[in-house]
Amino acid sequence: xAGVTQTPKFRVLKTGQSMxxxxxxxxxxxYMYWYRQDPGMGLRLIHYSVGxxxxxxxxxPDGYNVSRLKKQNFLLGLESAAPSQTSVYFCASSYxxxxxxxxxxxxxxxxxxxxx
Amino acid sequence: xQEVTQIPAALSVPEGENLVLNCSFTDSAIYNLQWxxxxxxxxxxxxxxxxxxxxxxxxxxxxxxxxxxxxxxTLYIAASQPGDSATYLCAVKEKDSGAGSYQLTFGKGTKxxxxx
Numbered sequence: 001x002a003g004v005t006q007t008p009k010f011r012v013l014k015t016g017q018s019m020x021x022x023x024x025x026x027x028x029x030x031y032m033y034w035y036r037q038d039p040g041m042g043l044r045l046i047h048y049s050v051g052x053x054x055x056x057x058x059x060x061p062d063g064y065n066v067s068r069l070k071k072q073n074f075l076l077g078l079e080s081a082a083p084s085q086t087s088v089y090f091c092a093s094s095y096x097x098x099x100x101x102x103x104x105x106x107x108x109x110x111x112x113x114x115x116x
Numbered sequence: 117x118q119e120v121t122q123i124p125a126a127l128s129v130p131e132g133e134n135l136v137l138n139c140s141f142t143d144s145a146i147y148n149l150q151w152x153x154x155x156x157x158x159x160x161x162x163x164x165x166x167x168x169x170x171x172x173x174x175x176x177x178x179x180x181x182x183x184x185x186x187x188x189x190t191l192y193i194a195a196s197q198p199g200d201s202a203t204y205l206c207a208v209k210e211k212d213s214g215a216g217s218y219q220l221t222f223g224k225g226t227k228x229x230x231x232x
Contacts (some may be wrong), residue, residue, distance in 0.1 A: 033219075033220075040224070041224075042205075042222045042223065042224040042225070043205070043207075043220075043222040044222075045219050045220070048219065058219065059219075090159060090160065092160075092220075103147065103148045103150075103165055103167065103209060104150060104162055104165045105150065105162070105207075105209075105220060106162060107152075107159045107160040107161075107162075108159055109158065109159040110158070110159050
């Protein structure tokens with residue numbers, strides 16, 4: 001099992017450019033999450049999904065869009081990148097709360113994004 | 117709004133010492149609490165998960181306790197080693213009243229240095 005994987009690992013964008021971050025998990029988890037980590041701010045939830053075809057906003061959703069077309073994939077999009085979106089982005093996944101194994105979140109290795 | 121605090125922000129100990137990391141949270145209505153380890157430039161590795169009905173969990177030299185009523189958790193590391201040097205993050209999972217999903221709220225972490 002690869003667990004949670006993220007592509008790309010690093011990316012540099014210019015202001016106004018767009019990009020998509022891909023998260024994939026092979027654990028058959030129902031729930032998936034996107035977080036950003038900034039110095040002094042800790043990790044904050046951007047968007048999450050409780051199942052294929054569903055998404056919801058987290059704490060800091062502005063400037064981002066997400067899609068969950070397949071159960072194993074969760075995409076994070078930046079339509080018009082801004083310097084304030086320079087951060088490290090982490091994807092995570094977990095089982096549904098309806099399952100006894102639920103609760104534990106597993107994280108990917110992160111994507112370092114710089115917006116100039 | 118749930119707030120998670122970790123004190124101290126940084127800790128330096130000599131090799132072999134036993135140590136305790138602290139985590140406090142403001143809303144005791146949590147689903148579970150999870151401790152993570154993060155090495156520089158890396159993702160998060162789950163260490164221990166404590167369900168709200170449990171008092172403690174153990175894994176090797178690590179022991180985590182949970183006192184929901186007082187809003188506190190501690191991570192005890194026995195016989196510390198230089199390889200334990202990392203940032204330790206505490207996160208609580210609470211129910212989102214909207215979509216029914218469960219979100220993690222993170223502390224800002226304690227950076228641990230174990231000196232050989």
